[in-house]
Ligand SMILES: Cc1ncc(C[n+]2csc(CCOP(=O)(O)OP(=O)(O)O)c2C)c(N)n1
């Protein structure tokens with residue numbers, strides 16, 4: 001009986017420790033599998049963005065508690081994975097996020113307020129996916145992985161991959177969770193990307209949990225090891241190490257752009273908060289586990305590095321604190337300012353051209369909304 | 380005993396697990412967590428992980444594996460976490476689950492229940508408020524039922540588990556926390572509609588999430604001197620044409636309320652049957668009050684988009700205006 005097997009995962013994990021370039025104490029190291037030229041990395045900027053997305057997340061949780069948002073999926077603990085991956089992107093690369101990629105959205109230059117509408121119930125999307133090459137959040141687990149594949153097929157047909165022109169070659173970065181590995185559609189995406197050698201990088205944030213399901217419910221081997229079965233490389237990195245995440249994504253995107261095909265990156269990280277603000281993680285996991293992971297905090301280690309190496313001054317931190325306060329204020333004001341959608345908007349955006357019959361429904365609906373009940377007596 | 384619908388379902392499932400060792404539950408987060416709505420709370424602890432299974436994250440897997448288990452003599456009760464996440468399983472439901480009895484000339488029975496929390500009005504994000512009942516009701520070989528009270532939840536889930544055909548069991552999540560009296564036994568068969576409120580002027584047909592709304596509308600209409608009979612369909616496939624016909628036969632008027640979209644919705648089926656079989660007794664066209672022919676809107680718009688009390692009262696007015 002599979003359930004009786006003694007935690008096979010930890011053995012497999014030991015055999016394949018995630019690559020690390022920055023350890024929890026803030027010390028740098030190198031790894032031949034993952035070369036990173038530090039001259040190309042702006043460490044203070046990386047830390048600043050991680051700190052700001054953490055603040056964004058904290059503020060959104062507060063807004064949910066105050067009733068301004070219906071729900072919020074927290075990214076806490078996953079800042080390094082998201083910011084590291086995002087820093088490897090070219091502007092023209094296309095991103096297909098899940099619902100938790102607030103850190104990537106931030107780095108793509110989205111107005112952070114636009115992330116809130118979906119969770120406030122004022123919109124189903126909230127931003128122009130083409131403007132920042134950042135698709136709308138996909139809430140249906142795994143669905144976006146196939147969209148990434150199709151986008152990659154388009155790039156291939158456009159000659160925008162493997163052309164050798166550094167201003168032209170483009171890649172796709174698809175995010176997914178550990179739970180998403182189990183959906184059939186994700187596996188179809190892996191197969192398509194492999195068989196057609198598509199310029200798609202799959203970035204799996206293995207945050208150890210899919211709501212209440214620990215990773216062992218989905219898999220008995222590390223996610224990165226699955227890639228070999230499909231026929232493309234998999235790489236396992238410390239997802240709380242922003243440099244390892246950046247280096248791995250950069251390497252994989254370079255390979256994809258140059259026509260070298262897909263990669264699966266497994267960023268080993270941890271969902272520090274409950275699944276969403278509606279979830280109660282104490283029902284299924286031990287506080288000690290969360291404390292363990294909090295000790296491996298992605299921000300702390302880079303901060304330690306910046307401080308011990310004297311890479312930044314005190315002003316850097318004072319300035320960052322001010323930016324965090326400004327961001328929080330912008331989110332609070334922006335959230336409350338998000339207007340309710342027009343009653344007609346669902347009708348207008350269902351088809352390119354509104355069918356006559358739907359137009360009639362819209363007329364009746366608007367009349368109902370503006371006049372209320374016909375006899376005016378009911379609430 | 381007065382309990383919430385969630386508790387009634389939990390009690391019903393507990394009883395099903397106790398009464399028949401072949402019954403088992405499968406779904407995402409149903410074990411350790413007890414389900415995102417806590418419908419299966421405590422069951423894994425009491426019945427073990429072989430009977431209350433936390434599955435990998437894949438709906439096709441849940442239903443596909445349930446078919447195999449059923450072929451091996453088990454009676455799986457699958458939980459789909461939310462209405463909008465059933466679609467990865469629809470291939471298994473439509474091409475296999477619904478058709479294997481027919482394909483095997485009756486040799487294969489698949490007593491599988493697929494529980495789905497459904498419907499809107501909970502202020503949620505996309506895919507958490509949908510009403511997919513007609514996709515299933517339109518598929519021969521599936522039974523489709525929905526409860527509207529804790530009492531029905533308790534009894535209907537057990538009746539569904541006892542069925543030898545696959546049952547799509549829709550739970551109106553908006554009313555999960557509504558409390559009601561639960562009787563120890565029931566005489567009402569799974570497929571029978573129930574008259575929730577007797578009336579003489581118009582028959583208001585509802586099911587699942589629209590039943591409490593219909594009753595509220597009937598109360599208000601009564602204050603205005605209109606006597607509304609409320610029929611709770613409970614089962615959509617098969618559906619109890621007899622009870623509905625008898626009611627409309629008396630009132631001469633019918634209004635159907637559901638959250639699913641207007642066109643091709645269940646109301647169309649009801650209207651078609653009534654005009655066919657009660658044509659000479661109808662004093663007004665059958666009026667439908669439903670969601671619109673758009674995807675479910677952002678939650679800030681849902682209260683006007685859904686068929687609420689006011690829209691139902693308008694529909695009653697329209698019916699009575701003939
Ligand atoms: C097809 C589908 N089934 C179920 C759900 C409900 N659901 C939402 S998030 C989630 C867990 C996802 O886990 P994972 O992929 O690890 O991502 P994480 O939430 O950890 O970022 C589930 C089951 C869904 N959104 N889509």
Ligand SMILES: [Mg+2]
Pocket residue numbers: 177178179205206207208209210211
């Ligand atoms: Mg996860």
